[in-house]
């Protein structure tokens with residue numbers, strides 16, 4: 001469904017050239033969840049912008065359902081790092097915005113919006129403005145805003161990072177069931193090794209900037225009942241953590257910070 | 264801190280808050296008192312006490328209401344026109360950097376020019392009627408709105424554009440849901456500030472080759488040495504400015520309710 005071939009990207013701002021990604025290759029099958037993990041500044045957000053069609057690769061090619069991804073294609077949803085909510089719209093209007101843009105009839109839009117707000121536990125906050133919410137609540141609004149669109153491809157930039165452990169697990173489970181039941185392809189950027197192992201059917205490990213693919217870890221047991229508590233889960237997180245001891249990978253930075261709020 | 268974007272600091276309360284209304288009343292009385300004391304001290308017919316001016320204000324024969332309405336019509340039309348010209352153009356320039364690069368130098372070169380000196384040119388081109396007087400105000404205020412909207416639109420973070428575009432937005436959606444609401448509070452601030460300038464331009468435009476409007480009345484009463492009428496007209500003119508200011512403030516609070524919330528939240532976080 002999503003093919004990434006030899007993608008390079010270099011930022012050009014005011015005469016400065018910042019290479020952010022070099023030689024990224026992978027193929028995502030329909031309904032698959034990929035977790036992307038790598039040190040800070042290695043180009044993870046840039047990769048998502050490319051996949052969403054917001055940026056064009058400097059070199060290489062991305063194909064989504066046979067053509068380049070286009071932002072206005074409306075089958076791809078993106079949750080930005082830092083929520084991307086609009087402070088001038090209420091929670092309800094933020095969540096309904098994508099439906100409104102797609103021309104969904106107001107009554108249906110309203111129903112789906114209320115439904116998803118209830119799912120993320122914000123049913124009473126429809127009339128609030130984002131600035132009146134806590135960080136975790138804002139994050140849930142951002143999640144609701146993408147989930148409500150039922151996209152074919154969901155791109156998420158550290159969507160669960162500001163949540164408490166309980167909410168985080170609930171939303172991880174929700175994401176998992178949505179992806180599996182709707183065959184929704186997902187690319188999830190995370191800093192958290194447990195999260196990557198719990199949600200990623202494959203785990204794409206990136207090097208320091210300019211980001212390359214260091215490894216693609218297969219994770220066939222993901223999605224099974226009770227995986228979070230299994231020995232296989234522990235073994236895989238341990239393996240990943242060891243991978244990050246390599247200085248090329250950002251050294252200790254990521255390998256150890258992963259355990260703070262995991263699964 | 265949250266008020267740094269507005270030159271005139273404003274309380275984050277609704278304008279009809281009784282405490283604010285009381286404060287307005289107190290300041291009005293203080294000004295009247297100062298005026299009265301000054302008139303006692305000067306003791307000259309050229310500076311009548313406030314009550315005399317007030318009486319002139321409500322004396323039907325002076326026709327102040329008519330002149331007020333003429334002036335109000337001119338300035339309201341001018342401000343609306345300036346808004347409809349300056350806001351879309353400013354948003355467009357803020358969003359299209361290539362075109363902005365061509366237009367901006369011209370804009371900033373002509374921006375400091377006091378448009379009021381173009382009065383003779385405008386009158387030669389558009390005649391001695393209302394149109395010329397309105398256009399002179401439009402010329403002044405459009406610049407302020409345009410430059411404000413442009414600068415504000417340029418400051419929009421790229422992630423906000425990413426955010427809306429990832430929802431499938433068309434270019435029109437970007438303007439409607441992001442750029443317009445984002446710059447609106449700043450445009451209201453520009454309108455409030457330029458309402459003072461607009462009144463000044465109005466006065467100048469009305470003091471020349473016309474027989475209607477408060478500007479004319481002030482000059483005419485001065486010539487007739489009808490000082491109470493002159494002061495009444497001055498009061499009416501400042502009243503016009505005040506009403507405009509309050510309208511913009513109320514409109515901002517109605518259409519940008521989120522700024523009240525955001526400001527309150529910011530204050531709470533500062534402690």
Ligand SMILES: Nc1ncnc2c1ncn2[C@@H]1O[C@H](COP(=O)(O)OP(=O)(O)OP(=O)(O)O)[C@@H](O)[C@H]1O
Pocket residue numbers: 011012013018019020039040041042043044045046047081209
């Ligand atoms: N607009 C930009 N202009 C120039 N350089 C940029 C721009 N955005 C990002 N970069 C650079 O590209 C690199 C990758 O940025 P990116 O935001 O993709 O990193 P990231 O992996 O998402 O980091 P983090 O985990 O901290 O979110 C960074 O080193 C940054 O310096």
Ligand SMILES: [Mg+2]
Pocket residue numbers: 044045046081157
């Ligand atoms: Mg990032």
